Amino acid sequence: MMERLVVVGNGMAGVACVEQILNHAPKFEITIFGDETHLNYNRILLSSVLAGEKAADEIQLNGLEWYAKHGIVLRLGIRITDVDAERKMVTGDDDSKTPFDKLLIATGSTPLIPPMDGLEKEGLFVFRNLDDTRALLDRAAPGKRAVVIGGGLLGLEAARGLQVQGCDVTVVHLMDTLMERQLDLTGGSYLKAKMECLGVKVLLERSTTAILGNGKAEGVAFKDGSSIAADFVVIAAGIRPNVELGRKAGLEVNRGIIVNDYMETSNPDVFAVGECVEHNGTCYGLVAPLFEQGKVLAATITGNRGPLYRGTIQAAKLKIMGVDVFSAGNFSEKAPGTDAVRYEDPALGTYKKLTVRDGKLAGVILVGDTSESHRYMDWLRSQTDLTAMRRQLLFPGPADDAGLDVAAMADSKVVCGCNGVTKGAIIHAVHEKGISTLAQLRDSTRASTGCGSCTEVCQQLLKAVAPEFQEEAKKSLCKCIPFPEDKLREILRSQRLRSVQEVLEIYGNGVGCEICKPALSYMLDMLWCGDHDEDRSARFINDRVHANIQKDGTFSVVPRIRGGVTSAKELRRIADVAEKYNVPMVKITGSQRIDLLGVKKADLPQIWADLGMPSGQAYTKGVRMVKTCVGTDFCRFGVQDSTKAGVELERRLENLYTPHKLKMGAVGCPRNCAEATVKDIGLVGQEGSWQVVVGGAAGKKVRKADLLITVESTEEALQAATLFFQYYRENANYLERTYDFVERKGIENVRRDTVYAPLAIQQGLRERLRKSKRISRDAWLEGDAPRHPTQFVQIESLEKVQG
Amino acid sequence: MNNKQWIRVTAMQNIPLREGRSVNVAGREIAIFNLGDRVLAIDGRCPHKGGPLAEGIVTGSTVVCPLHAWKISLETGSISKPNENPACVATYRTRIESGIVLIEVPEASQEMEERPLSCGEQNRACLGDSPSPVL
Ligand code: SRM
Ligand SMILES: Cc1cc2nc3c(=O)[nH]c(=O)nc-3n(C[C@H](O)[C@H](O)[C@H](O)COP(=O)(O)OP(=O)(O)OC[C@H]3O[C@@H](n4cnc5c(N)ncnc54)[C@H](O)[C@@H]3O)c2cc1C
Ligand code: SF4
Ligand code: FES
Numbered sequence: 001m002m003e004r005l006v007v008v009g010n011g012m013a014g015v016a017c018v019e020q021i022l023n024h025a026p027k028f029e030i031t032i033f034g035d036e037t038h039l040n041y042n043r044i045l046l047s048s049v050l051a052g053e054k055a056a057d058e059i060q061l062n063g064l065e066w067y068a069k070h071g072i073v074l075r076l077g078i079r080i081t082d083v084d085a086e087r088k089m090v091t092g093d094d095d096s097k098t099p100f101d102k103l104l105i106a107t108g109s110t111p112l113i114p115p116m117d118g119l120e121k122e123g124l125f126v127f128r129n130l131d132d133t134r135a136l137l138d139r140a141a142p143g144k145r146a147v148v149i150g151g152g153l154l155g156l157e158a159a160r161g162l163q164v165q166g167c168d169v170t171v172v173h174l175m176d177t178l179m180e181r182q183l184d185l186t187g188g189s190y191l192k193a194k195m196e197c198l199g200v201k202v203l204l205e206r207s208t209t210a211i212l213g214n215g216k217a218e219g220v221a222f223k224d225g226s227s228i229a230a231d232f233v234v235i236a237a238g239i240r241p242n243v244e245l246g247r248k249a250g251l252e253v254n255r256g257i258i259v260n261d262y263m264e265t266s267n268p269d270v271f272a273v274g275e276c277v278e279h280n281g282t283c284y285g286l287v288a289p290l291f292e293q294g295k296v297l298a299a300t301i302t303g304n305r306g307p308l309y310r311g312t313i314q315a316a317k318l319k320i321m322g323v324d325v326f327s328a329g330n331f332s333e334k335a336p337g338t339d340a341v342r343y344e345d346p347a348l349g350t351y352k353k354l355t356v357r358d359g360k361l362a363g364v365i366l367v368g369d370t371s372e373s374h375r376y377m378d379w380l381r382s383q384t385d386l387t388a389m390r391r392q393l394l395f396p397g398p399a400d401d402a403g404l405d406v407a408a409m410a411d412s413k414v415v416c417g418c419n420g421v422t423k424g425a426i427i428h429a430v431h432e433k434g435i436s437t438l439a440q441l442r443d444s445t446r447a448s449t450g451c452g453s454c455t456e457v458c459q460q461l462l463k464a465v466a467p468e469f470q471e472e473a474k475k476s477l478c479k480c481i482p483f484p485e486d487k488l489r490e491i492l493r494s495q496r497l498r499s500v501q502e503v504l505e506i507y508g509n510g511v512g513c514e515i516c517k518p519a520l521s522y523m524l525d526m527l528w529c530g531d532h533d534e535d536r537s538a539r540f541i542n543d544r545v546h547a548n549i550q551k552d553g554t555f556s557v558v559p560r561i562r563g564g565v566t567s568a569k570e571l572r573r574i575a576d577v578a579e580k581y582n583v584p585m586v587k588i589t590g591s592q593r594i595d596l597l598g599v600k601k602a603d604l605p606q607i608w609a610d611l612g613m614p615s616g617q618a619y620t621k622g623v624r625m626v627k628t629c630v631g632t633d634f635c636r637f638g639v640q641d642s643t644k645a646g647v648e649l650e651r652r653l654e655n656l657y658t659p660h661k662l663k664m665g666a667v668g669c670p671r672n673c674a675e676a677t678v679k680d681i682g683l684v685g686q687e688g689s690w691q692v693v694v695g696g697a698a699g700k701k702v703r704k705a706d707l708l709i710t711v712e713s714t715e716e717a718l719q720a721a722t723l724f725f726q727y728y729r730e731n732a733n734y735l736e737r738t739y740d741f742v743e744r745k746g747i748e749n750v751r752r753d754t755v756y757a758p759l760a761i762q763q764g765l766r767e768r769l770r771k772s773k774r775i776s777r778d779a780w781l782e783g784d785a786p787r788h789p790t791q792f793v794q795i796e797s798l799e800k801v802q803g
Numbered sequence: 804m805n806n807k808q809w810i811r812v813t814a815m816q817n818i819p820l821r822e823g824r825s826v827n828v829a830g831r832e833i834a835i836f837n838l839g840d841r842v843l844a845i846d847g848r849c850p851h852k853g854g855p856l857a858e859g860i861v862t863g864s865t866v867v868c869p870l871h872a873w874k875i876s877l878e879t880g881s882i883s884k885p886n887e888n889p890a891c892v893a894t895y896r897t898r899i900e901s902g903i904v905l906i907e908v909p910e911a912s913q914e915m916e917e918r919p920l921s922c923g924e925q926n927r928a929c930l931g932d933s934p935s936p937v938l
Binding site: 480511512513514518537540552788789790794796 | 810811812813816817819824825827852854855858862863870872903
């Protein structure tokens with residue numbers, strides 16, 4: 001006979017526990033009640049939804065077919081209001097009564113609202129579920145002032161999401177340091193600096209006493225008498241376990257529903273799991289413990305009582321790109337016998353601290369560089385004796401260089417903390433299902449689908465055990481020089497090589513080809529910011545004569561018309577040139593400029609001189625143009641001066657070589673008349689702000705550009721665009737357009753490495769761009785001072801043939 | 804028939820190292836290349852679609868046509884890419900005398916009849932178009 005199991009709460013813990021129960025022999029007819037109307041989704045990723053990195057439907061965990069497949073009755077939008085433990089019955093807010101043999105309470109928690117005046121006002125938000133997130137997204141808009149009350153993990157992630165949406169965000173925190181549960185004072189100050197670097201304001205030691213405003217939130221007031229203005233307020237001050245049903249069922253309840261090591265409550269037929277429980281004095285607020293609890297509970301409830309839950313070492317990771325923060329265990333230095341081992345570099349914004357007690361790791365704080373977090377978690381969990389490793393605690397020793405040794409990991413070790421997937425489970429899945437890619441692994445085990453911090457370990461495991469696993473093979477440029485491009489850039493830089501021929505002779509076949517020669521030319525120019533040995537024989541013909549070769553061997557001439565803005569005088573000169581040199585075709589291009597086609601090479605210098613305009617670089621892998629619209633000057637919809645911004649952007653970047661051609665656009669409003677959202681870099685004007693978008697395309701491929709950042713002033717927009725520009729120059733492969741580059745890197749990483757990078761890194765990018773720009777010049781000036789006497793000349797034979 | 808003659812063409816330094824220049828000799832467009840240790844000359848037009856070979860990138864003793872990247876041997880006139888193809892671009896002997904490049908060409912009168920049909924015209928079907936990787 002099947003027993004009836006009723007689950008209250010269609011959230012992460014409840015459904016994960018049901019998944020575990022399904023791994024045991026079938027025993028239950030299952031009904032799940034959820035008061036949210038959504039299928040089970042990954043709550044962790046709400047932060048990503050708010051930041052526009054994921055769509056709401058991308059974070060769903062269990063689809064309807066999963067429920068159907070397991071015969072689970074799903075009742076969504078129904079809130080369970082009462083439990084009758086005696087008669088074994090739950091009551092819903094639809095007045096339904098559902099009997100059970102076993103009950104599982106997985107009701108999670110609710111946002112904690114600290115007492116203050118004015119809580120009834122409109123414009124007050126919390127951040128717990130998908131509906132909250134949607135409401136926040138509706139409210140967030142560029143320039144809107146948002147106040148987030150609470151400087152913990154949740155508050156900071158909310159702040160960042162709102163900031164990406166263009167809001168002007170202030171985080172208000174009661175304590176003297178951010179994330180005080182996870183960080184010490186120094187760590188907190190590094191974190192604060194990073195948040196401020198993102199553009200989020202932080203106010204510490206402010207106790208909020210009231211939401212101000214007439215009917216709707218207009219500001220918040222503090223205990224010290226001060227106040228700040230706000231268009232809306234988000235409260236993220238902590239969570240409170242949902243224990244009411246436990247109380248109604250007559251369970252023993254403290255802060256949470258009390259459970260023992262078998263995950264049993266005080267009633268043998270009622271169970272509880274997740275954030276609503278309290279185990280050994282602790283209520284957890286992270287997913288890793290919930291999965292561990294779920295496994296134990298599944299064993300107990302299916303009659304396999306045995307496995308024990310002994311608590312979880314808490315580890316937290318802040319999911320904000322560019323603000324890498326990790327903390328685990330106990331970081332207090334006060335306990336006797338505790339040493340603290342520290343490292344900090346303010347310029348890079350890196351802070352690391354380990355607390356070591358009795359030779360074992362007790363806690364860890366990482367800010368700015370969390371790449372070693374898995375090693376430390378391993379030490380924490382296994383309580384490894386660190387005495388012998390004392391010299392290498394903060395930096396991997398030479399042998400450990402490769403990172404974590406997956407072979408040495410125990411099978412029982414949890415790889416994916418978010419989904420509770422062990423190494424053993426991964427290996428099993430690989431063998432069972434013939435998995436060979438990370439995507440397949442994600443699909444079948446869910447490993448690495450939570451916060452993503454275990455992705456690298458998963459990849460290493462796959463590499464070690466999946467026979468077919470192929471790491472994305474890094475292609476070398478061509479046969480002449482056998483290195484992938486990133487390696488090549490490293491070699492050129494470290495070996496201080498400055499000429500193409502030198503590189504080919506030392507590292508290649510000494511000859512080179514039409515693929516590697518232009519690529520190396522580009523790399524050298526970029527790496528040495530123009531201070532290299534330019535070798536025109538290694539350049540494509542277009543770059544030898546600064547014009548685009550045509551099918552008949554003639555050339556085309558496209559002068560620079562910045563932002564598409566020209567004048568009667570310029571047009572007259574262009575017309576004169578066209579007549580004087582019998583230019584066969586004068587054409588308006590698709591990029592708001594004018595093309596003179598069919599020009600003889602020998603005429604180029606004179607044409608350039610007559611035009612008196614700089615090169616439009618229409619022939620090279622370099623900065624093409626910025627298309628602009630008429631913006632505020634004339635258009636009735638224009639809200640930003642796109643013409644001026646575009647012309648300025650073009651000025652700042654023109655004359656520079658790029659890995660592939662680079663086209664830009666600036667538009668005065670989202671109507672997007674100059675197609676900025678399908679350009680390599682686009683500036684999209686909004687009321688009071690600019691969106692800087694990158695990686696767009698409307699050529700061979702059509703791709704909508706990704707949002708890099710939203711900023712208020714034109715200057716900030718130009719700065720963000722130029723940061724990305726130099727980053728692309730330095731990191732893209734030759735002939736890789738931004739649409740491929742951004743996709744390969746992922747916009748998240750692009751953001752992290754540019755606009756959200758530590759200041760020192762941003763300054764480095766800016767400085768190298770400045771240097772390149774300083775050395776660069778308008779290529780057409782070579783018309784007056786050729787690099788070689790016959791650069792543009794048609795050679796005539798010295799001697800006539802005697803007929 | 805031995806109706807050929809040596810023509811003084813241009814000063815050696817007019818052709819930059821590892822580059823080509825086109826020159827008109829006896830009504831022919833000839834591409835001359837400076838390979839450092841020697842100077843080589845071939846017909847100036849690509850057998851594919853008439854691309855100007857003097858503007859190509861030199862790789863070893865091969866030139867890559869700037870239009871669609873056919874690879875033509877400067878020594879034999881044969882094509883190595885897109886397909887192996889026997890000599891079909893005319894080559895010319897060269898020598899250097901006191902800094903001046905000399906090229907051996909057929910005498911003007913003969914040249915007209917003797918000029919071979921462009922092999923690209925004959926072979927296009929089998930050789931196919933290969934898009935330039937650089938554009
Ligand atoms: C002249 C122009 C067409 C026109 O008459 O309007 C043009 C002409 C050529 N385009 Fe273009 N493109 C022109 C605007 C565009 C645009 C529209 C734009 O810029 O807003 C696009 C789509 C946007 C883009 O770049 O993605 C465009 C996408 C391409 C592509 C596909 C690039 C891609 O990765 O998707 C190529 C081929 C390539 O780059 O590999 C290409 C290549 C070419 C080349 C350079 C082919 C070549 O290598 O010889 C053409 C040169 C013709 C010649 O003999 O001079 N052209 N081309 C336009 C010059 C704009 C200018 O003022 O500089
Ligand atoms: C924005 C955000 C980011 C987070 N980031 C991380 C992170 O990076 N790492 C991490 O480890 N954790 C993170 N967390 C915490 C993590 O999401 C929670 O620990 C986890 O979801 C708790 O699971 P749960 O099942 O106990 O509760 P929930 O997931 O909240 O599920 C409980 C469900 O039960 C429903 N419910 C409650 N009462 C009733 C009732 N009476 N009747 C019917 N249904 C009811 C609720 O509506 C809810 O759907 C984050 C949380 C948020 C909100
Ligand atoms: S993009 Fe907007 S502002 Fe610009 S021209 Fe079009 S409608 Fe006007
Ligand atoms: S014309 Fe030379 S390759 Fe096509």
